Every structure is written in structure tokens, then in C-alpha cells.
Amino acid sequence: MSATRDMERDNDIHLFLVSEKCVMSPKFHTKFSLAGKLQRYHVTYTFSSVTPGSVGNRRVFSDIENGDWYLKSEIKLVPVNWKTRRPTKFPKTFYENTCKLIDNEHMPMITRRQxxxxxxxxxxxxxxxxxxxxxxxxxxxxxxxxxxxxxxxxxxxxxxxxxxxxxxxxxxxxxxxxxxxxxxxxxxxxxxxxxxxxxxxxxxxxxxxxxxxxxxxxxxxxxxxxxxxxxxxxxxx
Known part of the structure; x- marks a missing residue:
């Protein structure tokens, strides 16, 4: 995420959340109940989509031992000029580098505007x-x-x-x-x-x-x- 911090510092751009989708496994509520012990889990974090004016991040929380997932979520962020508080576009270098990191193995969870x-x-x-x-x-x-x-x-x-x-x-x-x-x-x-x-x-x-x-x-x-x-x-x- 250092590239994101550099973008914010050098280009006066901040990322604002515009949409989020989460899916919880029925096991999620049982695993993380007050009756249970403090749980450890594995988190994968990938880029699900990117355009010149938005980026999608996908996160999956899963069991360390058997790989069963507990929670899947995806957020979509847009770059906003900090001074004008208006949407803008990513710097060209950031956009091109991020495109190379997109997870093409899984379909994005957010496929349409609500x-x-x-x-x-x-x-x-x-x-x-x-x-x-x-x-x-x-x-x-x-x-x-x-x-x-x-x-x-x-x-x-x-x-x-x-x-x-x-x-x-x-x-x-x-x-x-x-x-x-x-x-x-x-x-x-x-x-x-x-x-x-x-x-x-x-x-x-x-x-x-x-x-x-x-x-x-x-x-x-x-x-x-x-x-x-x-x-x-x-x-x-």
C-alpha cells in the first residue's frame, strides 16, 4: 500500500469508499461468537478491478487449517482531490501498475451499480x-x-x-x-x-x-x- 500513500502525498489524492458488498458464511457467526475463544484466520487481499477512476479490493477471511471461508467482501474506491473534494483520475503510473495486479481468477463481487x-x-x-x-x-x-x-x-x-x-x-x-x-x-x-x-x-x-x-x-x-x-x-x- 506504499504506492497508495505516495499517491496521496504527491498528488493530493485520497481514496473514498463508494460501495461495499459482504457475504458471510453461516459458520462466521458461530466461529466468532462470545462463547468461543479468540480465533485466528487467514486473510487474502487482492485487486478485483481497476479503471482510470476507480479500484476494487477483494478480501477473503478463511480458516487457517482447512481453508473454509468465513467472510468475503469487496469494496470499490474512487480517487478524490483532497482540495476540491471532487472525483478525479488516478495518476497514469499508478493505474498502469495496478492493472497488472488484478485477480483474474475470481469474478468481482460488485458487478453492477446498486x-x-x-x-x-x-x-x-x-x-x-x-x-x-x-x-x-x-x-x-x-x-x-x-x-x-x-x-x-x-x-x-x-x-x-x-x-x-x-x-x-x-x-x-x-x-x-x-x-x-x-x-x-x-x-x-x-x-x-x-x-x-x-x-x-x-x-x-x-x-x-x-x-x-x-x-x-x-x-x-x-x-x-x-x-x-x-x-x-x-x-x-
């Missing part, structure tokens, strides 16, 4: 205020916090009886897949509106949209297991 998720009128709505401790090194709310906001909204909605089937705390139902798109930035001490709703046909699909004023800055679809977990997992993810 469709716009617009909250229906029947959505469950809650609010959250961002904190200074939510900030990351790019001086905006960290991407991980949006997952927290979504999980908290899902727990609140499930406990209120809003969802079909998930009529107790939804944290007891393991998340099997997430797909998220980061559409805008947000700073500290901002009031966000968090919307969540359930797919009309597939009860395991739960949607989220987060708004700053009238602007949708985050959206996601989580797929939950329809069976409760008997393990006390460390988190809903």
Missing part, C-alpha cells in the same frame, strides 16, 4: 445525531458508522413489531449478506434520518436509506437469516 433505494411511505423512520468520534481520517463520518446506524434502526424497528417475521430483536438473526452504497459525506453534529423497510416478497431482505436533510447519503440492503442464532455473537455483523 439501484436507488427510495423509502416507501410505509417505511420505519428514526433519527440519529453524528458525533466527533464518528469521524475518520478523511474528516467525515466513517463508513462503519452507517452500518451501526442501520443496525440500530433495524433493532428499533423489529422491537416495535414493524417487520414481518422478525418480531423480536433482529440482532438475534445473523446477517448473511450486505450491499451498500455511499452516496455523500457527512460531518459531526448532524441530524440524520434513517429509514428502513422490508422487501414485499422476500422477508429476509431489509433495506435502509439514510438522509442528511433532503439528500440521501447512504443506502443498503441486508439479507438476514430467517432463523435465530443460538450463539451470542460479538455484533450483528
Amino acid at each position: 439501484e436507488a433505494l427510495i423509502p416507501p411511505d410505509i417505511s420505519f423512520k428514526t433519527s440519529v445525531q453524528t458525533r466527533y468520534s464518528d469521524m475518520d481520517f478523511n474528516l467525515h463520518v466513517s463508513y462503519a458508522e452507517y452500518y451501526r446506524f442501520s443496525c440500530d434502526a433495524a433493532a428499533e424497528a423489529s422491537l416495535s413489531g414493524y417487520y414481518r417475521h422478525f418480531n423480536s430483536d433482529i440482532v438475534n438473526y445473523p446477517i448473511l449478506q450486505t450491499e451498500a452504497t455511499f452516496l455523500g459525506e457527512c460531518g459531526p453534529e448532524e441530524l440524520l434520518l434513517v429509514y428502513t423497510w422490508q422487501d414485499e416478497k422476500d422477508l429476509e431482505k431489509i433495506y435502509f436509506a439514510i438522509y442528511l436533510k433532503d439528500v440521501r447519503i447512504f443506502q443498503a440492503c441486508f439479507i438476514y437469516d430467517n432463523k435465530k442464532s443460538h450463539d451470542h455473537v460479538m455484533s450483528s455483523l
Whole structure:
């Protein structure tokens, strides 16, 4: 990653996350439960795609002994000019060198842009205020916090009886897949509106949209297991 640091220093470019997709094995929640011991695992990190204006990174967490995978994830990042906060292109040398490192053995997990998720009128709505401790090194709310906001909204909605089937705390139902798109930035001490709703046909699909004023800055679809977990997992993810 030294090339990335050099690019940031010499070209005033920072990488911003725009989308992420994660798939969890059912073993993931059991292996990393509070009842188990601290686990060791193997991580592979590869480039899944690259264009002049974006790069995809793929990570696989697997068992050291038998190679079984626990979690697969892919993120897509775009270069942004730090001064203008606008998308830009990679330096030619960085782009050409990265192209040589693409993992051509596996298909990218993110193969299309996520469709716009617009909250229906029947959505469950809650609010959250961002904190200074939510900030990351790019001086905006960290991407991980949006997952927290979504999980908290899902727990609140499930406990209120809003969802079909998930009529107790939804944290007891393991998340099997997430797909998220980061559409805008947000700073500290901002009031966000968090919307969540359930797919009309597939009860395991739960949607989220987060708004700053009238602007949708985050959206996601989580797929939950329809069976409760008997393990006390460390988190809903």
C-alpha cells in the first residue's frame, strides 16, 4: 500500500469508499461468537478491478487449517482531490501498475451499480445525531458508522413489531449478506434520518436509506437469516 500513500502525498489524492458488498458464511457467526475463544484466520487481499477512476479490493477471511471461508467482501474506491473534494483520475503510473495486479481468477463481487433505494411511505423512520468520534481520517463520518446506524434502526424497528417475521430483536438473526452504497459525506453534529423497510416478497431482505436533510447519503440492503442464532455473537455483523 506504499504506492497508495505516495499517491496521496504527491498528488493530493485520497481514496473514498463508494460501495461495499459482504457475504458471510453461516459458520462466521458461530466461529466468532462470545462463547468461543479468540480465533485466528487467514486473510487474502487482492485487486478485483481497476479503471482510470476507480479500484476494487477483494478480501477473503478463511480458516487457517482447512481453508473454509468465513467472510468475503469487496469494496470499490474512487480517487478524490483532497482540495476540491471532487472525483478525479488516478495518476497514469499508478493505474498502469495496478492493472497488472488484478485477480483474474475470481469474478468481482460488485458487478453492477446498486439501484436507488427510495423509502416507501410505509417505511420505519428514526433519527440519529453524528458525533466527533464518528469521524475518520478523511474528516467525515466513517463508513462503519452507517452500518451501526442501520443496525440500530433495524433493532428499533423489529422491537416495535414493524417487520414481518422478525418480531423480536433482529440482532438475534445473523446477517448473511450486505450491499451498500455511499452516496455523500457527512460531518459531526448532524441530524440524520434513517429509514428502513422490508422487501414485499422476500422477508429476509431489509433495506435502509439514510438522509442528511433532503439528500440521501447512504443506502443498503441486508439479507438476514430467517432463523435465530443460538450463539451470542460479538455484533450483528
